[in-house]
Amino acid sequence: MEKFKVTFLPDNKTIEVEKDKAILSAAISAGVYINSVCGGDGVCGKCRVIIKKGKAFIPTDSILSAQDKENNVCLACLATVQGELEVEIPADSRLDFQKSQEQVFSETEEIEPLAALSEKDFRYLPLVRKLYVELPKPNLGDNISDLERLYRHLLANVNGVFFNANTDLGPYTGLVNIKQLGDLLRDSEWKVTVTLANRDGVTEVISIEAGDTSGRNYGISFDIGTTTISGQLVDLNSRKILGTKASYNKQAVFGSDIISRIIYAQEKDGLSHLHRIVVDTINEIIRELSAEHNIDLNDLSIILCAGNTTMIHLLLEIDPSHIRKEPYVPTVNFAPVIRAAEIGVHIKPRGLLYSLPGVSSYVGADTTAGVLSTGLYRQEELGILIDIGTNGEIALGNKDFLVSAAASAGPAFEGSGVACGMRAARGAIQRIRINPGDYRVDFETIGDAKPRGICGSGYIDALAQMLNCGIIDKSGKIKIEKNSRVRNSEFGKEFILVLKQDTQTAEDLVITEADIENIKRAKAAIYSATAVLIRRMGLSLGEIKKIFIAGGFGTYLDIESAIRIGLLPDIERQRFSFVGNSALSGAREALLSCEALYKAKEIARKMTYIELSTEGGYMDEYMAALFFPHTDLTLFPSVKI
Numbered sequence: 001m002e003k004f005k006v007t008f009l010p011d012n013k014t015i016e017v018e019k020d021k022a023i024l025s026a027a028i029s030a031g032v033y034i035n036s037v038c039g040g041d042g043v044c045g046k047c048r049v050i051i052k053k054g055k056a057f058i059p060t061d062s063i064l065s066a067q068d069k070e071n072n073v074c075l076a077c078l079a080t081v082q083g084e085l086e087v088e089i090p091a092d093s094r095l096d097f098q099k100s101q102e103q104v105f106s107e108t109e110e111i112e113p114l115a116a117l118s119e120k121d122f123r124y125l126p127l128v129r130k131l132y133v134e135l136p137k138p139n140l141g142d143n144i145s146d147l148e149r150l151y152r153h154l155l156a157n158v159n160g161v162f163f164n165a166n167t168d169l170g171p172y173t174g175l176v177n178i179k180q181l182g183d184l185l186r187d188s189e190w191k192v193t194v195t196l197a198n199r200d201g202v203t204e205v206i207s208i209e210a211g212d213t214s215g216r217n218y219g220i221s222f223d224i225g226t227t228t229i230s231g232q233l234v235d236l237n238s239r240k241i242l243g244t245k246a247s248y249n250k251q252a253v254f255g256s257d258i259i260s261r262i263i264y265a266q267e268k269d270g271l272s273h274l275h276r277i278v279v280d281t282i283n284e285i286i287r288e289l290s291a292e293h294n295i296d297l298n299d300l301s302i303i304l305c306a307g308n309t310t311m312i313h314l315l316l317e318i319d320p321s322h323i324r325k326e327p328y329v330p331t332v333n334f335a336p337v338i339r340a341a342e343i344g345v346h347i348k349p350r351g352l353l354y355s356l357p358g359v360s361s362y363v364g365a366d367t368t369a370g371v372l373s374t375g376l377y378r379q380e381e382l383g384i385l386i387d388i389g390t391n392g393e394i395a396l397g398n399k400d401f402l403v404s405a406a407a408s409a410g411p412a413f414e415g416s417g418v419a420c421g422m423r424a425a426r427g428a429i430q431r432i433r434i435n436p437g438d439y440r441v442d443f444e445t446i447g448d449a450k451p452r453g454i455c456g457s458g459y460i461d462a463l464a465q466m467l468n469c470g471i472i473d474k475s476g477k478i479k480i481e482k483n484s485r486v487r488n489s490e491f492g493k494e495f496i497l498v499l500k501q502d503t504q505t506a507e508d509l510v511i512t513e514a515d516i517e518n519i520k521r522a523k524a525a526i527y528s529a530t531a532v533l534i535r536r537m538g539l540s541l542g543e544i545k546k547i548f549i550a551g552g553f554g555t556y557l558d559i560e561s562a563i564r565i566g567l568l569p570d571i572e573r574q575r576f577s578f579v580g581n582s583a584l585s586g587a588r589e590a591l592l593s594c595e596a597l598y599k600a601k602e603i604a605r606k607m608t609y610i611e612l613s614t615e616g617g618y619m620d621e622y623m624a625a626l627f628f629p630h631t632d633l634t635l636f637p638s639v640k641i
Contacts, residue, residue, distance in 0.1 A: 004081055008032045009052065009088040017081055023049060023056065024076040027089070028273075033253045034076050035093050047076040048093050055083030121375065122593035126236045127354065128197045128206070128302040130217040131158065135190040146181050147173075150208070154194065171196065173205035174350065184210060195301055197352055198594050199337045206301060206350045216299040218242075220286060220347075221587035223366060224278060224307030224315055225249060226258055226390035227414040228423055230584050231285040233293060236302075239592055242293050244584075245285045246423065248416075250277050251314070256411045258310040258391060262320045275317040279344045282315075286346060300347040303340050304354045306587040308364035308391050309333070312355050316343060323361040328611065333358045333604065356590060357601050360609035362406035367393045368604045369586025372596060374548045374579055377402060377603050381545035384530065387582065388413050388456075388551035388567075392526045395607065396533050396544075402607040403537060407529035409522040413456035413551065418515040419491070422453030427504060429458040430556040432497065434465040439485055441497050446556070452504035454497070454511070457556040459519055462497060462511050464561035467628055471495060474627045474641075476516040491515075523567040524625035530569070531625075532618050536610055541569055550582040563639065566629030570636040 006026045007014040015030040024047055027034050035046040045063050051072040058074040076093075135153055136142065144152070154171055185192065188210035195206040195217075217236045222229065230246040251274055254264040265271040282303075290297055305315060309330050313320040316338070318331050335355040340347050356365035367387060370376075376383050378399050385395040392409035395402060415421035415428070422428050429451050431444035443458070445451050454462070466472045473479055478493040480486055485496045492513030500508045534541060549557065549568070559576055562568045568576070579585075590597040612618045624631045629639055 004054075004084050006030070006081055006085045006087060009086060011089075019082060020057075020080045022077055023074075023079045023081065023085075023087055026081060027076060027087075028253060032089065033094070033250065034089060036077055036253055036255065042075055042078045045075065046093065048073050048090060049076045049079075050074075050088040050090065051079075052086040052088050054085035056080060056085055057082050121378070122589065122595040122599070124239060124592060125198075125594040126217075126219070126592050127304070127590070127594060127597065128195060128217065128219060128236060128352070130193055130195050130214040130237075130301075132191075132193050132212040132214040133157070135185065135192070137190055146185055147178060150181070150185075150194070150205075154196075154205075158196075171203040171205050173208075176350070177205060177208055181208060184208060195348075197302065198597075199352065204352075206352070207348065213299070216296070218295055218300050219302040219304065219591050220289065220300065221584060221591050222282060222285075222303060222305045222307075223369075223581055223584040223587060224282075224305055224311040225366070225414075225583075226308065226311060227252065227256070227411045227416050229278065229281050229285065230581060231282065231289060232584055232588055233289040233295070234588060234591055236592070241588070243289050245288050246425075247281050247285055248423070250281065252411075252416065256390065256417050257408060258308065259324055259408075261314070262310060262324050265314070265319070266321055271314070271317060271319060274314045275343070278311070278315050283344070283346050297346060298348050301351045302354065302591065303345060303347060303351070304356070304587050304591045306356045306365045306369040306583040308366055308393075309358045309361050310364075312358065312365060316355070328361040330358070330361050333360070334601065354590070354597070356587060356597075357604035359404055359604050359607045362391065363393050363395075363404040363607070363609050364391075365600075365604075366583035367395055367404060368600050368607070369584075369590070370548070370550050370579075370582035371395050371402065371586075371603050371607070372600050373582045373586035373589060374550075374577075376548065377599070377606070379546070382539065382543055383546035383548065384534075384544055385548045385550060385582070386526065386530060386568075388526060388549065390414060390416075392522075392529065394526075394530050394533055396537060396539075397607075402603065403533065403610055404607050405529050405533045405610045405612050407525040407612065409525045410518060412459070412515070412518045412522045415453065415455050417518055418454070418459065419494070419512050420454050420497075420509045421459070421515075422455055424455040424457065424556060427452040428455035429453070429497070429509070430455055430461075431558065432458055432461040432465055434462075434469050434471070436469040439469065439471065439480075439483060441485075443498065450504045451498050451502070451509060454509060455556065456551070457558065457561075459511065459515070460565060460567065461558055461561045463516065463519060463628065464558075464564040466495065466511075467564060472516065472628075474629075476513065476520050476628065478513055478516075519565075520626060520628070523565055524622055527566055527569070527630075528618065528621040528625045529612055532612060532615055532621055533610060535617075536615065541571055544571075545575060547571075547576050548582070549576060549578045550580065563636065564629060566625060566627070566636065570629075570638050 002019045013030045017026045057080045059078050193209045193213040197204045222231045232244045233242040334357045340351045340353040358364035387393045390411045392407040395404045411417045415423050426447035427449040428446045429443045433442045494510040494512040498509040629636045
């Protein structure tokens with residue numbers, strides 16, 4: 001096959017690719033990331049690039065304007081390489097993973113309240129323990145084998161939580177440990193540290209080390225999100241959270257939603273590519289956390305992951321194709337414990353990776369973890385957990401029953417797919433107030449830093465304020481014409497929230513009509529899914545005593561603004577509780593207690609999934625919610641129109 005060099009500007013990165021390869025695919029291979037919300041279907045128009053020099057095939061039936069075509073603009077997902085090329089990627093088309101100044105950045109979410117809540121429910125029984133043991137030396141009267149000597153000591157001196165002396169289930173270890181055991185015990189004067197893991201109810205001796213290393217025992221819990229991947233380093237001895245880091249999920253280049261990624265996974269090498277991206281990101285977070293806290297990777301023995309069902313499949317490199325095909329059955333909901341090294345995660349060589357269980361194709365382990373960490377499963381009164389993220393998930397119930405549903409909200413609330421969006425991190429605008437007289441904008445940023453973007457709570461505030469000031473109508477269109485803050489753009493009208501001289505990026509921070517449309521669809525998906533699930537169970541809002549709001553921006557969300565735009569129901573405010581990243585908190589609890597892990601499995605088995613796409617009246621409910629706050633204003637009695 002003929003090959004040609006393609007150079008991407010302004011990065012000046014060059015790669016040699018086969019003829020007829022899509023420019024988007026060539027960019028990915030070169031490590032250059034182009035925005036492609038539709039995952040390469042040619043319908044979103046986000047991947048516009050400019051052919052500066054060379055030969056490319058550009059389809060004529062694209063969504064580009066005649067002027068774009070005259071200026072050599074093409075869609076990177078449709079245009080193919082036909083010769084040596086120089087391709088310029090405009091700023092608007094770049095998928096900028098550096099928005100947070102660093103690829104891996106510190107999380108600002110406060111999850112301690114959830115941790116304190118769930119710690120009351122479970123004993124401290126970490127999935128991995130390191131035990132220092134001093135074995136009696138063998139003699140002619142006590143000449144059992146070295147391995148039996150170790151097992152005998154463990155059975156006699158270790159609490160039966162890990163294994164039971166009356167069964168044949170453990171402990172056990174691998175051949176690699178047995179091969180080095182004889183010399184190790186003698187060289188260390190029979191004083192060693194044993195790392196034990198609870199592996200699906202059986203105790204495994206992961207490793208045996210000379211001397212006392214029991215004081216160094218660490219694990220990391222992960223939330224593998226569609227938009228963001230978060231990891232939290234935990235000292236398994238002290239139970240202390242040492243640090244939390246996050247990174248944008250680079251899989252976004254293949255589409256902002258899971259369906260686009262499932263489709264890409266069916267292409268040649270697509271599944272392995274998506275798998276490598278998530279594993280590389282996990283390893284990057286591990287490196288950052290371990291370096292920051294001066295931890296040897298050999299002292300990291302366990303990774304525990306939560307995430308939606310598709311993300312867990314991609315993490316484990318399991319074909320996710322059946323998730324999107326009726327009857328929507330995943331390959332696995334309860335993934336087995338594996339060696340982290342099996343999928344390329346870099347911790348202790350024989351360290352383990354656990355995945356929390358999911359419920360269905362579209363309600364995954366992140367929801368299970370959220371129900372676990374909020375305690376929804378054990379409450380007497382009825383409650384709802386609403387996880388506002390790219391894949392919005394809702395769980396309803398109490399100690400007697402649990403039902404769930406999923407709503408495809410898209411990534412707008414996580415700061416993606418909107419013009420100036422960013423994750424809830426330092427420099428993100430989280431609060432906005434607009435003066436109704438002159439439209440002056442006052443704002444607050446996370447960390448009181450100079451603004452460099454707008455997070456989900458900031459967008460919700462902005463829309464609520466624009467509605468209150470009459471800047472937009474209930475359909476989301478910008479009404480005012482003659483004002484210095486309003487101008488036309490390729491995405492319709494836009495409203496300038498912060499002038500460029502007041503930002504870190506030296507660019508205006510704006511909200512466009514396209515942004516408003518994205519957020520409107522997202523909020524309609526969340527609200528309608530919640531309403532239909534309540535109705536499906538024959539309940540009313542008045543019977544729901546607690547609504548837990550989870551998601552990366554929950555810490556900063558203004559409840560009045562969320563109700564004003566119709567994201568959340570108009571009920572007594574004290575019934576709402578913001579719980580931040582409940583998936584990460586639930587994963588951490590399972591890391592620290594076998595009981596919590598067992599409870600997570602029980603929750604997943606107990607929870608019933610309701611498929612909204614086949615639920616009568618769902619589309620009518622969704623369409624009715626495509627206004628601010630809703631077409632039925634009687635549902636929002638406190639909102640002044």
